[in-house]
Amino acid sequence: MHELPVVRSIFEIVIEHARVNSAVRVVKINLRIGALTDLVDQWVERYFEMLAQGSIAQGAKIEIERPPGLMRCRQCDAQWNYDRQSIGAPCPQCGSRESAIVTGREYTVESIAIE
Numbered sequence: 705m706h707e708l709p710v711v712r713s714i715f716e717i718v719i720e721h722a723r724v725n726s727a728v729r730v731v732k733i734n735l736r737i738g739a740l741t742d743l744v745d746q747w748v749e750r751y752f753e754m755l756a757q758g759s760i761a762q763g764a765k766i767e768i769e770r771p772p773g774l775m776r777c778r779q780c781d782a783q784w785n786y787d788r789q790s791i792g793a794p795c796p797q798c799g800s801r802e803s804a805i806v807t808g809r810e811y812t813v814e815s816i817a818i819e
């Protein structure tokens with residue numbers, strides 16, 4: 705259920721963008737969701753559909769991209785990509801397990817197609 709507040713904020717961004725651009729219909733939305741967020745694509749789509757009922761974003765197609773996240777070693781400063789499976793793996797350069805998440809928790813509305 706934690707998808708709902710996130711989807712609601714995405715929905716608000718989409719509607720505001722459509723309003724500012726005098727759109728009659730929102731056709732497609734591209735989202736980027738960080739590798740570390742536990743948002744489930746299917747729920748994001750379902751909630752969006754629910755929120756969009758009766759709005760100009762009704763029936764909009766949602767495309768979700770999951771770029772890998774970036775991790776940085778606290779010992780040697782090496783950086784590497786990770787996904788949900790490889791999170792927590794030691795630094796590939798020095799083997800340290802003291803690492804910090806650089807990106808991967810964020811979600812962004814990449815683009816919105818309107819008519």
Ligand SMILES: [Zn+2]
Nearest residue numbers: 777780795798
């Ligand atoms: Zn390291």
